[in-house]
Amino acid sequence: MGEVNEPRSECPINAAIEAFGDRWSLIVLRDIVFGDRRYFRELQANSIEGIASNILADRLKRLVKSGLLTREDTRPGQRARYSLTEPAIQLVPVFAQLGSWGLRHRPTSSALRVRAVLLEQGGPALWQEFMDELRREHLGSKLPARSPSVRERLNAAYLAATNSS
Amino acid sequence: MGEVNEPRSECPINAAIEAFGDRWSLIVLRDIVFGDRRYFRELQANSIEGIASNILADRLKRLVKSGLLTREDTRPGQRARYSLTEPAIQLVPVFAQLGSWGLRHRPTSSALRVRAVLLEQGGPALWQEFMDELRREHLGSKLPARSPSVRERLNAAYLAATNSS
DNA sequence: GACGAGTGGTTGCAAATCACAAGCGGAAGG
DNA sequence: CCTTCCGCTTGTGATTTGCAACCACTCGTC
Secondary structure (H helix, E strand, O other): OOOOOOOOOOOHHHHHHHHHOOOOHHHHHHHHHOOOOOOHHHHHHOOOOOOOHHHHHHHHHHHHHOOOEEEOOOOOOOOOOEEEOHHHHOOHHHHHHHHHHHHHHOOOOHHHHHHHHHHHHHHHHHHHHHHHHHHHHHHOOOOOOOOOOHHHHHHHHHHHHHHHO | OOOOOOOOOOOHHHHHHHHHOOOOHHHHHHHHHOOOOOEHHHHHHOOOOOOOHHHHHHHHHHHHHOOOEEEOOOOOOOOOEEEEOHHHHOOHHHHHHHHHHHHHHOOOOHHHHHHHHHHHHHHHHHHHHHHHHHHHHHHOOOOOOOOOOHHHHHHHHHHHHHHHO
């Protein structure tokens, strides 16, 4: 990916594409945001698309460099936790719209569809709540938490769908 | 791009990425949606990112095959018009969110930013109006038109920004 | 203090894709 | 005819992808 160079244009849509418009960046971010994966091995082992380790390493490095993730700095050989930054947290509405689109126009499994349905039904209010939750988990925000959390609700719906199908 | 094969997963977000998650597909669609380009040469000549003709040809072909565009069928050597399909028109909210993100988190030129700002301010109601407009232009919908059209408003704002800067 | 499991990666390689420039066959107008 | 416009196609080298194997390091256990 050539996004290391200067941007092709100064269009905001193009800027977004250059930041995460490839076949893997959004997949990695999706797994961190919705799947709560924080470590390299977690991301690789649980990837439903089966990401290769070199691609994962490359994307994580690039996302850190471009300000979408931060990496806990550890000595080599130790677990390093990745955290979302505020720009990455603000991708939640993008994920919601992508999910709504995929839901409508492509065949998807009923289990994996559930999260997108809920996110669509909840609308911007739910997205905001989820973003606040991510700020708490990833940025140490002290905003008051609600129970059950959005992620708990999303996962409960996902599990219900996998069992009933 | 390997999107011709079977999908990597049945996740709606992944489905969206496989449909248009590369460095050029959304750029082409953006120019058709917001720039009102309908012909190959228009798309190539006016591309601010400078798309190469083989890439453009490949993307158009793929977008037609995947149901996002239709191509007027003409004899070779004649102008062929491309039209958006309903799934492509429903990308408007995706574009709006991508624009909002790029606006906030990446440097963009004030002129090119204007459309994204307007789309954000207008919200879902404006998106719907714009989608109806696209249905009229691309699908022959007979829904009543409003004046001035959303595109006229977006372009007027864009021109005002280019002159004042 | 050697061992084995777990950590986050790197390396090599073949295949696919990208980006750039040039050229091509048909159609339309004069 | 000749020119211009039309949608591409064809080379070419450079980059990226996907796959599998391998690596250096740390930590807990014996």
